[in-house]
Amino acid sequence: xxxxxxxxxxxxxxxxxxxxxxxxxxxxxxxxxxxxxxxxxxxxxxxxxxxxxxxxxxxxxxxxxxxxxxxxxxxxxxxxxxxxxxxxxxxxxxxxxxxxxxxxxxxxxxxxxxxxxxxxxxxxxxxxxxxxxxxxxxxxxxxxxxxxxxxxxxxxxxxxxxxxxxxxxxxxxxxxxxxxxxxxxxxxxxxxxxxxxxxxxxxxxxxxxxxxxxxxxxxxxxxxxxxxxxxxxxxxxxxxxxxxxxxxxxxxxxxxxxxxxxxxxxxxxxxxxxxxxxxxxxxxxxxxxxxxxxxxxxxxxxxxxxxxxxxxxxxxxxxxxxxxxxxxxxxxxxxxxxxxxxxxxxxxxxxxxxxxxxxxxxxxxxxxxxxxxxxxxxxxxxxxxxxxxxxxxxxxxxxxxxxxxxxxxxxxxxxxxxxxxxxxxxxxxxxxxxxxxxxxxxxxxxxxxxxxxxxxxxxxxxxxxxxxxxxxxxxxxxxxxxxxx
Amino acid sequence: xxxxxxxxxxxxxxxxxxxxxxxxxxxxxxxxxxxxxxxxxxxxxxxx
Ligand SMILES: Cc1cc2nc3c(=O)[nH]c(=O)nc-3n(C[C@H](O)[C@H](O)[C@H](O)COP(=O)(O)OP(=O)(O)OC[C@H]3O[C@@H](n4cnc5c(N)ncnc54)[C@H](O)[C@@H]3O)c2cc1C
Numbered sequence: 218x219x220x221x222x223x224x225x226x227x228x229x230x231x232x233x234x235x236x237x238x239x240x241x242x243x244x245x246x247x248x249x250x251x252x253x254x255x256x257x258x259x260x261x262x263x264x265x266x267x268x269x270x271x272x273x274x275x276x277x278x279x280x281x282x283x284x285x286x287x288x289x290x291x292x293x294x295x296x297x298x299x300x301x302x303x304x305x306x307x308x309x310x311x312x313x314x315x316x317x318x319x320x321x322x323x324x325x326x327x328x329x330x331x332x333x334x335x336x337x338x339x340x341x342x343x344x345x346x347x348x349x350x351x352x353x354x355x356x357x358x359x360x361x362x363x364x365x366x367x368x369x370x371x372x373x374x375x376x377x378x379x380x381x382x383x384x385x386x387x388x389x390x391x392x393x394x395x396x397x398x399x400x401x402x403x404x405x406x407x408x409x410x411x412x413x414x415x416x417x418x419x420x421x422x423x424x425x426x427x428x429x430x431x432x433x434x435x436x437x438x439x440x441x442x443x444x445x446x447x448x449x450x451x452x453x454x455x456x457x458x459x460x461x462x463x464x465x466x467x468x469x470x471x472x473x474x475x476x477x478x479x480x481x482x483x484x485x486x487x488x489x490x491x492x493x494x495x496x497x498x499x500x501x502x503x504x505x506x507x508x509x510x511x512x513x514x515x516x517x518x519x520x521x522x523x524x525x526x527x528x529x530x531x532x533x534x535x536x537x538x539x540x541x542x543x544x545x546x547x548x549x550x551x552x553x554x555x556x557x558x559x560x561x562x563x564x565x566x567x568x569x570x571x572x573x574x575x576x577x578x579x580x581x582x583x584x585x586x587x588x589x590x591x592x593x594x595x596x597x598x599x600x601x602x603x604x605x606x607x608x609x610x611x612x613x614x615x616x617x618x619x620x621x622x623x624x625x626x627x628x629x630x631x632x633x634x635x636x637x638x639x640x641x642x643x644x645x646x647x648x649x650x651x652x653x654x655x656x657x658x659x660x661x662x663x664x665x666x667x668x669x670x671x672x673x674x675x676x677x678x679x680x681x682x683x684x685x686x687x688x689x690x691x692x693x694x695x696x697x698x699x700x701x702x
Numbered sequence: 703x704x705x706x707x708x709x710x711x712x713x714x715x716x717x718x719x720x721x722x723x724x725x726x727x728x729x730x731x732x733x734x735x736x737x738x739x740x741x742x743x744x745x746x747x748x749x750x
Contacts, residue, residue, distance in 0.1 A: 430709075459710050460715060464710075467706050626747075627743075647741055667747065675730040675733040675737055676737065679738065
């Protein structure tokens, strides 16, 4: 009998748990540890943030699904790893602290044969003074943040209706943020709502980003072929900004957010102030900040984790200049470099480096997007990890690992630019591979046949269908496993 | 901000016809099929 403990019930952890439960016999135990009682389809938080969806439409309780499937669920936060066990018991274990209402704060230890760290990102609002819902700006990263933000947007619209001009700033709240796609989506959804409310003329919408240029999206931009021409995602994105009259400030690192004023520095070292009436700024991400001890009680956190709190896996972490970055540096098995029975799919693994060109201001401030790891790679890497664990449990330790490198993986991204069955639009993009491979595709690092972008209502329909499809899948309804990651 | 503003001002502006086609239901149904096929191709390559 083997026990697999999965930390995190987001895209990666939940995918791994459902597949493992489907594949492994009942003599093996699948355990999920996650602090929230509900599962959240994060991409649709954008629509909660403009008041077009409610929190209950983007979440559902996990416990009934896990009960039905035979997965053990602990509503708790993992805090400490003991990958070699302790002096008294050599069985690997993880310490968890309950977040369930009736047992909150109680700690316990779970032993494991395999551990999947799928703890995703920690929203690091603390990196920028005044950033976040506890400070002076808003967020759409969780369903509760998004609900609060929708209320603030409503208040802004009321002021606009009363004839008061308003400046709405949406973007990234630190020079090292990722997920620019989400900020882009929220910008255009807000713009769409302002138009629908008939108050667009009084509102100034500003996109504030750490990208070097529009259309970078943390993947160094894309090159598409359109009507016989190659065009860059920059031109394509700028065209949308022009059409919708959205202003943009790029190459920006937010230094602090004071009530009604954003202070930011740009790559050229200049410092600026931007007054605002409404500001939704994404935080930078960190790992879950787990600590780890060896059998003798020595702290081995820095051996297992990168300084940003993400787990070190089978990537090549040698520091190299941008010109020497290679697709081969990226991990493919997500197996911990220190312990082969620990894995980190999704956002929880430490990337070897960025994808966009790294840049610093003359003051030494890093202003460059961190590499995004969207839902599709999170699901695919989780499935690969689950396959490896299944094989090792059923065939023995020598079973080879399954591979899923982001350098051999495409991504389909649909960025909503406004919702509505006939009035919605979205930018539907595909790229292959996510991490450019300049050896395989010397011109741009990506295959022109797999890289595309298109704006229209069709993209919105796809985004809306994905919402229902992925919630259906996450609820493990009949034939859920036929829906790809 | 200024260089970005200039670049945005110089970006291609879609014509009214392009904007209409982006919301034209029959045309978008065709695009829906095409985008899905393209995405399926990318997804299948990723799942190999
Ligand atoms: C606003 C927004 C919009 C987005 N839109 C899109 C989109 O349109 N398309 C797309 O592909 N991607 C999108 N993304 C990215 C997508 O949400 C992520 O790629 C995906 O959620 C990553 O999956 P994950 O499992 O690694 O992390 P998560 O889904 O964040 O899951 C992490 C899980 O770990 C849990 N956890 C955290 N700490 C601990 C701990 N110590 N112990 C136990 N559990 C812990 C969390 O509670 C959570 O359940 C968006 C992200 C944001 C913020």
